[in-house]
Amino acid sequence: MLRLPELDFLSPSTIEEALQMLADDPSGTRVLAGGTDLVPNLKRRHQHARRLVSLGRLASLRGVSGDPAHGLRVGAMTTLRSILKNEVLEQHWPGLIAAVRSISSPVLQSMGTIGGNLCLDTRCTYYNQTEEWRSAIGYCMKEAGDTCWVAPSSSRCWAIAASDAAPLLCAIGARVRLASTRGERELAVEALLCDDGIAYLSKAPDEVLTDVLLPPAGTWKATYWKLRRRGSIDFPVLGVGTALRVGKNGVVEDVRIFLGAVASAPVRALAAESILQGHILDETTLVSAGKAAQEVATALDNTDFTMTWRRQMIPHYVAGTLRELADLPRVGLLGADGLEC
Amino acid sequence: MSRMRTDTFTVNGERREVAYPAHHTLLEVLREELALTGTKHGCDLGECGTCTVLVNGEPILACLAMAADMAGKSIETVEGLATGPVLHPLQRCFADMGAAQCGYCTPGMLMSAKALLAENAAPSEDEVRSALAGNLCRCTGYQQIVEAVRAAGSELKTQGCGAKGAASHG
């Protein structure tokens, strides 16, 4: 059986206790939430820990609270399953529900948390492998080595940001609260996630993500489309989180589009946004926006499917989110008849 | 050697005090410390669903759950489904309707299905498929599993709930 390395398990009963435990040994301690990312990574020995600090007993980090008109707060330890069952969220940010519903599988959703989802390690098929496998090709840059096997001439790691919630949360301008013994701070989800396969979080190792803060929905509408091989279990090979505000005259007042799984962090499709901004959302405009979105993606050969095809899919998926938000009819069969979206 | 912990686990309604290595998952504690080998494993990485058990009524993967996190919670495994010799309707329908071939995915399927029926006793075919989509089966093609889950659902409903059924021949 593939097993975890020996380690100490700590289960603080207050957040203060947890923060102190992390401060005691920040480099050797990891936060354990649902464990659905951390446990496989530790089992395969590409992440390491001497101690795990479980947040399982911290009830204060669980649940959805706040006033929708002023913004909701989702505790970091709220499971994906309870998010899916939350009626307030469903009513105000159905796009978040769509993103969360697309994560992994039902049984993983009852373990995985929203905080863990935002702090997911970046992924790469050269990296998410056992120790034996990695030794057979030689460790890459994300570990002990100095070459990136995906792009050997590159000086950086291109591992993929695989969170499904992140692109959507970026698009709606959500923020997170981080806490450590040094105090609390708040920053945009966009600023939490860095486009670097190795240093993919701006969070310090001793910081705990305590809350995800959603802005009031107001007239925003948002949705998330995901491309993956199977209808369940699989990580995204492309995710599109789109948030849109359309004026009474049908003109796009505001739009934010983030692509997931095509870089080491969700990337903002600014060129696409500027095509839409101030225009009526018709078929022609959204198709050219979809095409423009392609430019920011650096799809490489380190996940399922070919990189060329994944890039080709971007216009279809970006346009798909826009049509859905603009209540325009679907084009092609995408999203219908069981085809993935 | 390994750092050991001692915790009390409630498995299938029975309270058990267990000494186990701190780094072990629920899967290891169930199979190795408690000899509850009914819970299977097919990947140890959360990718197949074979190790599904219920914790406080929700399906989780035993291979990813730290045992220490599960202390004090109510854990249900396939061994707890039947009432003495009387099979749970899900078990009976699986047995009679071809839903278990090699049987290796079966314990996990049964637990995921139990969680579904607890919320929705009359799931549509699509609802069954969605709820069980994290559980892989290589033998059946799933159709007979879907049929068995739905049949068990309607049986549970007409019984009013509870887990009484015909005697097993096991």
Place this chain on the structure above:
Amino acid sequence: MAEVKKPGALIGTPFRRVDAVGKVTGRTLYADDLVFPRSVHMRLLRSNVPHAEIVSIDVSAARALEGVVGVLTGRDMPEPFGILPVSQDEHALCLDKVRFVGDPVAAVAALSEEVADAACKLIKVEYRALATIAGYDDAIDPDKDLIHAYGDDRNFHKKLSMRFGDLDAGFARADLVLEDTVFFEGNTHLPMEMHACTAVPEGDGRVAVHSSTQTPHYLHKALTKVLGIPASWIRVIATTNGGGFGGKTDPFNHEITAAKMALALGRPVRIALSREEVFMCHRGRHPTLMRIKTGFKKDGSIVAQHLKTLLDGGAYGSYGVASTYYTGALQCVTYKIPTYQFDGARVWTNKPPCGPKRGHGTPQPRFAQEIHLDKAALRLGLDPAEMRLQQLQPAGAVTANWLKIGSMGLGPCINAVVEGSRWKERRGKLGFGRGLGIACSSYLSGAGLPIYWNHMPHSGVQLKLDRSGGVAVFCGETECGQGSDSVLAACVADVLGIELSDIRLCVADTDLTPVDLGSYSSRVTLMMGNAALQAAERAKELISGPVAQELGVPAGRLVFADRRVFDSENPACGRSFAEAVVIAESKLGTLGTTGSYTPPRAPGRFRGAGVGPSPAYSYSACIVEVVVDPGTGLVHVPDVWIAHDVGRALNPVLTRGQVEGGIYMGLGEALMEESAFRRLPKKLSNALVHKFPNMLEYKSPTFLEMPRIHTTIVEDPDPNGPYGAKEVGQGPMLPVMPAVANAIFDAVGVRVDQVPIQPWMILKALAEKERGGAGRFGPAEFPAVDYGAALHVPTPEEGGDGKARNADEVGIKGGTMTETRKEIR
């Protein structure tokens, strides 16, 4: 033709499988569930280089680790083994060479699995690298290092060529000749249960091996050879397999090493492989490149076919010689093909060995043949379903390559799926993006010859009856989910008129049960079923005599039913079954019977004739509906219609389960499953690794990918089958892959001549079509392979006698029966 046996009260009903309750309660013990007192845990250190000589192995640090109790290396087991007598090319632990990443080089037993793991990491192996043979190109390159010191030609493990009938004359008669190059990617079984075993030493140098194997008998043979102790000292018990699909039909390194370790340590040794190690064991589908050329008449009839195959075999022989033959063996049992040439070759590469996966060697050429027929129908302006119907082999025919067909229910199968899918109204009329495709297939109900040459039965069953009224049934068969335990119990209970609960099974134990060759080649229902019927009929006879005497009625009038034995003319006159046994036991002493089965001799008398013959062939027809998104190339399958001629459905629920499971695996192969490999840029490294040896990236369809499956069971009883039954475990998956490809063509007008069919392939083909091209994605060329001179075998139609005409010229002695050493099946 022999009379087909009529079912009693049980056969043909949807009875609950005998292993069901154990499986739904978690009581069934699989190999990894077994725990023996004083067990130690073993792990294997596997090679992390693809191809190298072993210079040295230093195990001292591993031995010194606290908790380690034993270490073995290749020197401890120098005797080679392999499933086929002609391919004894594996070592329990590599001796002086490693041939793929994953090849085991050392074993450590320790007090815990974790210590064994840690100790493996302390073993230092020094390798001297050899060139990496990654695929066909490297293997064909005459300058590359050799993977093995034996084989037909450098890195060609096997080459063969056979011609049946006057092929040139056949092609000369053709109105249309089509040629295609087709590729079928490798894939793997992925049973949910990972291989595991425990070896338990028993007094006086004996050992018992409990293992998740589909072939305890062959494992027993390999253990005997490598351990060098008498066969009778070794006991193999196959535990219930948590799925096999052919992946557990070879003897494996870990099984042999565990037995050796247990004997060395005098205590039980257990090993459970990780999922990645299961990918290393592999023995899955051979990646196969094919060149197919077929001549058609205007009416769609086939006049000639020439098929060339090239298999990428991976690092060892495994079943590979048989697999190579199988890529050509069954081409003629479906449609009339009067002249036929088959050239096959298998190369070695530094990858996990390929072997028999569900359909063993036949899905690849079936894919080529069925998409080929579809193209021909289009060119000839024929309906693909109608065209197939017109070309069916008749029941009882002997094919051009000398296979004897029994019952043949493909016609009704085609009609069933045509009607079910409303093919005639809907094909070609569903609009751009939606389509229907058809394909058919046939499969063996057990190979006509055993893996090693002998004249003994292929399956044996023994019954023990006593005053309890219970019947103990002993048989070497192995349950791996297909339902063989249930077939065994049901056949006996049905004949004796008792209940399944009266039967106690003892199976898959080489010490206690008569030999059954194993759960492979869809042989169990037919062969074991026949053996069971014979044993049960004999038991009936045994009981009938004394009971008839006691009742004063002629023995021939006795009926066994409802747990009673009674006079058919006066049902009240009778005894309970248990009383009947008491009467017989009183009269005759202890009661027991045996039954056995040996397949009929096949008519072919040429080298290679051993692969393909079967007592009966199953037939399937399949129509797949697809939705293809032309913008993205994504494919969705909403419905599949399948009809399968199973001869007789012994249990309709279990039969349907096998059919649906076959469709599942077929769709996986058609659309997503592949055993792909990673090669780094050559200047950086010679590494060659499985691209994704895990269940997340190796894509096995979930509940959500599965279509509605509309199954029709066709029953055309075969005189050789028990109650007329034929196989169902493998056949129904075979037509799925080509039917998907044909449906995609119907939907969007492009051809993908390879599987798995990926969305980007469809887009490329669509783009090519838009540019005015053919609208095809697939391999462009077939490499130049010298298959050697063909063996010429006149066909039955030409008045042949089953022998080759030029056996001497091509350097091979004709006649399957005389070639005891080299003949393979």
